[in-house]
Amino acid sequence: MLTIHHLGRSQSERILWLCEELGIPYELRRYRRDPATILAPPELRDLHPLGAAPVVEDDGVVLAESAAIVEYLIARHGGGRLRPGPEHPAYAEFLYWFHFANGNLQPVVGRLMMVGRVGLGPDHPVQAAVQGRLDRxxxxxxxxxxxxxxxxxxxxxxxxxxxxxSLTTMRLFQPIDLAPYPAIRAYLRRIGERPAYRRAMAKGDPDLEPMLA
Known part of the structure:
Protein backbone atom coordinates (compact mmCIF):
# COMPACT_ATOMS: atom_id res chain seq x y z
CA MET A 1 0.00 0.00 0.00
CA LEU A 2 1.06 3.57 -0.64
CA THR A 3 2.49 5.30 2.43
CA ILE A 4 2.30 9.09 2.71
CA HIS A 5 4.67 10.81 5.12
CA HIS A 6 2.83 14.01 5.96
CA LEU A 7 4.25 16.98 7.83
CA GLY A 8 1.54 18.96 9.58
CA ARG A 9 0.73 22.34 8.08
CA SER A 10 2.77 21.80 4.95
CA GLN A 11 2.43 21.31 1.24
CA SER A 12 2.20 17.57 1.78
CA GLU A 13 -1.54 18.19 2.27
CA ARG A 14 -1.62 18.17 -1.54
CA ILE A 15 -0.85 14.47 -1.61
CA LEU A 16 -3.55 13.51 0.87
CA TRP A 17 -6.04 15.58 -1.07
CA LEU A 18 -5.06 14.03 -4.40
CA CYS A 19 -5.47 10.52 -2.99
CA GLU A 20 -8.86 11.40 -1.55
CA GLU A 21 -10.00 12.82 -4.90
CA LEU A 22 -8.80 9.76 -6.81
CA GLY A 23 -9.83 7.17 -4.23
CA ILE A 24 -6.27 5.87 -3.86
CA PRO A 25 -5.88 3.89 -0.62
CA TYR A 26 -2.95 4.94 1.55
CA GLU A 27 -1.36 4.65 4.94
CA LEU A 28 -0.82 8.00 6.63
CA ARG A 29 2.17 8.75 8.82
CA ARG A 30 2.00 12.16 10.43
CA TYR A 31 4.88 14.29 11.68
CA ARG A 32 4.82 17.47 13.72
CA ARG A 33 7.03 20.51 13.29
CA ASP A 34 9.65 21.24 15.92
CA PRO A 35 7.98 23.80 18.24
CA ALA A 36 11.18 25.87 18.52
CA THR A 37 12.37 25.93 14.90
CA ILE A 38 9.02 25.29 13.15
CA LEU A 39 10.99 22.92 10.91
CA ALA A 40 10.39 19.27 10.10
CA PRO A 41 11.55 16.72 12.69
CA PRO A 42 14.81 14.81 12.07
CA GLU A 43 12.95 11.55 11.41
CA LEU A 44 12.12 12.77 7.92
CA ARG A 45 15.84 12.84 7.08
CA ASP A 46 15.82 9.08 7.41
CA LEU A 47 13.53 9.03 4.38
CA HIS A 48 15.07 11.79 2.24
CA PRO A 49 18.29 13.82 2.61
CA LEU A 50 16.44 17.15 2.61
CA GLY A 51 14.35 16.06 5.58
CA ALA A 52 11.20 17.63 4.21
CA ALA A 53 7.71 16.47 3.33
CA PRO A 54 5.94 15.15 1.40
CA VAL A 55 7.60 11.81 0.89
CA VAL A 56 5.79 8.74 -0.36
CA GLU A 57 6.73 5.07 -0.41
CA ASP A 58 5.13 2.88 -3.03
CA ASP A 59 6.23 -0.68 -3.80
CA GLY A 60 9.89 0.06 -3.16
CA VAL A 61 9.81 3.55 -4.68
CA VAL A 62 10.64 6.46 -2.36
CA LEU A 63 9.71 9.79 -3.90
CA ALA A 64 9.81 13.41 -2.69
CA GLU A 65 8.76 16.74 -4.28
CA SER A 66 5.02 17.33 -4.26
CA ALA A 67 4.67 18.02 -7.99
CA ALA A 68 6.61 14.87 -8.88
CA ILE A 69 4.49 12.85 -6.46
CA VAL A 70 1.26 14.26 -7.92
CA GLU A 71 2.32 13.35 -11.46
CA TYR A 72 3.51 9.91 -10.35
CA LEU A 73 0.29 9.06 -8.52
CA ILE A 74 -1.94 10.24 -11.36
CA ALA A 75 0.01 8.14 -13.85
CA ARG A 76 0.57 5.09 -11.64
CA HIS A 77 -2.67 4.87 -9.67
CA GLY A 78 -5.08 7.48 -11.01
CA GLY A 79 -5.65 6.34 -14.56
CA GLY A 80 -4.66 9.78 -15.82
CA ARG A 81 -7.57 11.47 -14.07
CA LEU A 82 -7.26 15.15 -13.04
CA ARG A 83 -4.61 15.65 -15.73
CA PRO A 84 -5.91 16.61 -19.21
CA GLY A 85 -4.04 14.93 -22.05
CA PRO A 86 -2.40 16.70 -25.02
CA GLU A 87 -5.57 16.37 -27.08
CA HIS A 88 -7.65 18.24 -24.49
CA PRO A 89 -8.39 21.92 -25.30
CA ALA A 90 -7.33 22.93 -21.78
CA TYR A 91 -4.00 21.06 -21.90
CA ALA A 92 -1.79 24.16 -22.23
CA GLU A 93 -3.67 26.01 -19.50
CA PHE A 94 -3.41 22.99 -17.24
CA LEU A 95 0.35 22.78 -17.73
CA TYR A 96 0.79 26.48 -17.10
CA TRP A 97 -1.15 26.60 -13.84
CA PHE A 98 0.17 23.25 -12.60
CA HIS A 99 3.73 24.55 -12.85
CA PHE A 100 2.80 28.11 -11.83
CA ALA A 101 2.03 26.80 -8.33
CA ASN A 102 5.64 25.93 -7.48
CA GLY A 103 7.26 28.12 -10.11
CA ASN A 104 5.74 31.47 -9.13
CA LEU A 105 3.03 31.42 -6.48
CA GLN A 106 4.66 29.48 -3.66
CA PRO A 107 8.20 30.89 -4.20
CA VAL A 108 7.10 34.52 -4.06
CA VAL A 109 5.13 33.93 -0.86
CA GLY A 110 8.20 32.25 0.58
CA ARG A 111 10.47 35.11 -0.48
CA LEU A 112 8.20 37.63 1.16
CA MET A 113 8.25 35.59 4.36
CA MET A 114 12.07 35.45 4.38
CA VAL A 115 12.51 39.12 3.55
CA GLY A 116 9.99 40.06 6.23
CA ARG A 117 11.99 38.23 8.86
CA VAL A 118 15.01 40.41 8.09
CA GLY A 119 12.97 43.46 9.08
CA LEU A 120 13.82 45.71 6.15
CA GLY A 121 10.61 47.70 6.36
CA PRO A 122 7.99 48.35 3.65
CA ASP A 123 9.96 51.19 2.03
CA HIS A 124 13.14 49.20 1.51
CA PRO A 125 13.61 48.51 -2.24
CA VAL A 126 14.07 44.76 -1.73
CA GLN A 127 10.93 44.47 0.41
CA ALA A 128 9.00 46.62 -2.07
CA ALA A 129 10.21 44.55 -5.03
CA VAL A 130 9.17 41.24 -3.47
CA GLN A 131 5.81 42.66 -2.38
CA GLY A 132 5.28 44.02 -5.89
CA ARG A 133 5.98 40.63 -7.38
CA LEU A 134 3.46 39.00 -5.04
CA ASP A 135 0.87 41.62 -5.93
CA ARG A 136 1.33 40.86 -9.64
CA SER A 166 -0.15 28.68 -1.12
CA LEU A 167 -3.48 30.48 -0.88
CA THR A 168 -4.51 28.83 2.39
CA THR A 169 -2.22 26.98 4.79
CA MET A 170 0.90 28.89 3.77
CA ARG A 171 -0.77 32.05 5.10
CA LEU A 172 -0.08 30.68 8.58
CA PHE A 173 3.56 31.54 7.91
CA GLN A 174 3.08 34.61 5.69
CA PRO A 175 -0.26 36.39 6.10
CA ILE A 176 -1.87 37.60 2.88
CA ASP A 177 -4.96 39.78 2.88
CA LEU A 178 -7.46 38.23 0.47
CA ALA A 179 -9.93 41.10 0.76
CA PRO A 180 -8.88 42.60 -2.60
CA TYR A 181 -9.39 39.27 -4.38
CA PRO A 182 -13.09 38.31 -4.54
CA ALA A 183 -12.59 35.72 -7.28
CA ILE A 184 -9.92 33.95 -5.24
CA ARG A 185 -12.18 33.97 -2.18
CA ALA A 186 -15.04 32.49 -4.22
CA TYR A 187 -12.67 29.87 -5.59
CA LEU A 188 -11.58 28.87 -2.09
CA ARG A 189 -15.21 28.52 -1.07
CA ARG A 190 -15.67 26.09 -3.97
CA ILE A 191 -12.61 24.19 -2.79
CA GLY A 192 -14.08 23.99 0.70
CA GLU A 193 -17.21 22.36 -0.69
CA ARG A 194 -15.24 19.41 -2.06
CA PRO A 195 -15.66 16.37 0.22
CA ALA A 196 -12.20 15.06 -0.71
CA TYR A 197 -10.56 18.30 0.41
CA ARG A 198 -12.42 18.25 3.71
CA ARG A 199 -11.46 14.62 4.32
CA ALA A 200 -7.81 15.26 3.51
CA MET A 201 -7.53 18.26 5.82
CA ALA A 202 -9.33 16.45 8.64
CA LYS A 203 -6.97 13.49 8.40
CA GLY A 204 -3.75 15.40 7.89
CA ASP A 205 -4.32 18.43 10.11
CA PRO A 206 -7.28 17.71 12.39
CA ASP A 207 -6.46 20.65 14.63
CA LEU A 208 -6.42 23.18 11.76
CA GLU A 209 -9.44 24.99 10.40
CA PRO A 210 -8.76 25.32 6.64
CA MET A 211 -8.02 28.95 5.78
CA LEU A 212 -10.58 29.34 3.05
CA ALA A 213 -11.34 33.03 3.56
Missing part, protein backbone atom coordinates in the same frame (compact mmCIF):
# COMPACT_ATOMS: atom_id res chain seq x y z
CA UNK A 137 1.13 37.12 -9.08
CA UNK A 138 -2.04 37.46 -7.01
CA UNK A 139 -3.57 39.78 -9.60
CA UNK A 140 -2.89 37.20 -12.29
CA UNK A 141 -4.58 34.44 -10.28
CA UNK A 142 -7.50 36.75 -9.51
CA UNK A 143 -7.95 37.63 -13.18
CA UNK A 144 -7.87 33.98 -14.17
CA UNK A 145 -10.44 32.92 -11.58
CA UNK A 146 -12.74 35.81 -12.47
CA UNK A 147 -13.34 34.08 -15.80
CA UNK A 148 -13.25 30.35 -14.99
CA UNK A 149 -14.35 28.06 -12.18
CA UNK A 150 -11.04 26.20 -11.94
CA UNK A 151 -7.52 27.15 -12.88
CA UNK A 152 -7.37 24.96 -15.99
CA UNK A 153 -10.86 26.03 -17.08
CA UNK A 154 -14.19 24.35 -16.52
CA UNK A 155 -12.81 21.17 -14.91
CA UNK A 156 -11.19 20.66 -11.54
CA UNK A 157 -7.66 19.32 -12.06
CA UNK A 158 -4.38 18.68 -10.27
CA UNK A 159 -3.46 22.30 -11.04
CA UNK A 160 -5.95 23.28 -8.34
CA UNK A 161 -4.53 20.73 -5.91
CA UNK A 162 -1.06 22.17 -6.48
CA UNK A 163 -2.15 25.79 -6.01
CA UNK A 164 -4.47 25.88 -3.01
CA UNK A 165 -1.82 25.35 -0.30
Missing amino acids: VMALVEARLAGVSWLAGDEFTAADIMSVF
